[in-house]
Amino acid sequence: MDRTIVDNQQDDLQKKLQNILKRTGPLLSSCPIRNILDRFSDKWSTLSIIHLGDAGTLRFNELKKRIDGVSQRMLTVTLRTLERDGLVKRRVYAEIPPRVEYELTDLGRSLLVQIIELGDWASNHSQQIIQARERYDTRERNVVMAEL
Amino acid sequence: MDRTIVDNQQDDLQKKLQNILKRTGPLLSSCPIRNILDRFSDKWSTLSIIHLGDAGTLRFNELKKRIDGVSQRMLTVTLRTLERDGLVKRRVYAEIPPRVEYELTDLGRSLLVQIIELGDWASNHSQQIIQARERYDTRERNVVMAEL
DNA sequence: CAGCATCCAAACAGATACTG
DNA sequence: CAGTATCTGTTTGGATGCTG
Numbered sequence: 001m002d003r004t005i006v007d008n009q010q011d012d013l014q015k016k017l018q019n020i021l022k023r024t025g026p027l028l029s030s031c032p033i034r035n036i037l038d039r040f041s042d043k044w045s046t047l048s049i050i051h052l053g054d055a056g057t058l059r060f061n062e063l064k065k066r067i068d069g070v071s072q073r074m075l076t077v078t079l080r081t082l083e084r085d086g087l088v089k090r091r092v093y094a095e096i097p098p099r100v101e102y103e104l105t106d107l108g109r110s111l112l113v114q115i116i117e118l119g120d121w122a123s124n125h126s127q128q129i130i131q132a133r134e135r136y137d138t139r140e141r142n143v144v145m146a147e148l
Numbered sequence: 149m150d151r152t153i154v155d156n157q158q159d160d161l162q163k164k165l166q167n168i169l170k171r172t173g174p175l176l177s178s179c180p181i182r183n184i185l186d187r188f189s190d191k192w193s194t195l196s197i198i199h200l201g202d203a204g205t206l207r208f209n210e211l212k213k214r215i216d217g218v219s220q221r222m223l224t225v226t227l228r229t230l231e232r233d234g235l236v237k238r239r240v241y242a243e244i245p246p247r248v249e250y251e252l253t254d255l256g257r258s259l260l261v262q263i264i265e266l267g268d269w270a271s272n273h274s275q276q277i278i279q280a281r282e283r284y285d286t287r288e289r290n291v292v293m294a295e296l
Numbered sequence: 297c298a299g300c301a302t303c304c305a306a307a308c309a310g311a312t313a314c315t316g
Numbered sequence: 317c318a319g320t321a322t323c324t325g326t327t328t329g330g331a332t333g334c335t336g
Contacts, residue, residue: 016267017201017264018202019268020198034191035277037191037194037270040266042189043182043185046185050169054169060297060299061297061298071329073329073331085281086279086281092298097297098297099297100298100299110273111269111273116161117262118185120168121262122181122184125255126183128255129183129234129255131234132234136234137232190308208319209317221311221320222310224319225309240318245318246317247317
């Protein structure tokens with residue numbers, strides 16, 4: 001038993017990776033993993049989940065105010081999708097003027113954990129990425145200049 | 149000291165969430181976190197990283213064969229972006245016919261860990277999401293039928 | 297207030313043809 | 317082999333106007 005914790009973590013990751021690859025079959029459209037990763041595709045999904053996770057419950061316009069730059073249309077579309085996927089719960093109150101409240105479901109909260117970890121990674125590595133971009137762009141510019 | 153491990157994990161998440169929110173300022177376009185999360189936007193980035201992580205080093209067409217459905221153009225664009233961000237290393241051999249090999253950088257491998265965790269979450273919860281969608285769509289259909 | 301419907305511009309992505 | 321260039325259909329998303 002000379003396996004370290006790091007070894008076991010590696011094994012764990014390796015196993016998960018194989019599982020993902022197995023599930024990423026030739027039928028890309030029906031791939032369940034792709035399907036969920038696509039939730040990260042649109043900018044607003046992640047931000048909506050983050051803000052709902054932070055605030056607990058929010059009305060439509062409260063959420064809209066928090067997510068800078070989102071149009072009404074896109075927030076509506078985003079919330080519908082999240083609701084359909086069972087990540088967000090929508091509660092309508094029969095009042096005038098109408099009141100609609102949104103909050104995360106248990107499933108949504110478990111996804112929030114993943115998003116936070118991802119955001120944390122991004123936060124911790126953004127500097128490295130920005131520097132890499134600058135290096136790359138400088139190199140490009142030099143090549144272009146050499147061609148002139 | 150009656151705080152449980154779960155409590156501390158909650159604190160940790162809470163702290164990370166606050167940090168993310170702080171960094172998600174009004175200037176959305178320049179937000180470093182958004183910038184990195186956008187790497188998840190396009191379908192091919194994640195798949196490229198997963199396959200490179202699995203195989204180690206791959207030539208352009210080897211990678212293309214593994215990623216079902218990707219066009220040459222999109223794979224090229226994707227790899228350029230990943231290279232620019234310092235996630236993928238591109239090595240060109242001065243041979244004829246040309247040989248180009250791609251592999252993850254250290255930064256890319258650290259992102260791979262995050263992608264695997266995310267994919268693992270997706271894999272474990274895809275069933276719940278599919279069921280939620282079916283429930284939602286059925287409900288929709290009923291509403292429509294009631295209106296007829 | 298919360299939203300749906302429509303229009304339109306811009307970004308995206310596939311197919312095709314060509315090149316060092 | 318590993319691209320680049322171009323053309324084009326599709327998708328996206330903002331702006332605007334209207335409704336219960």
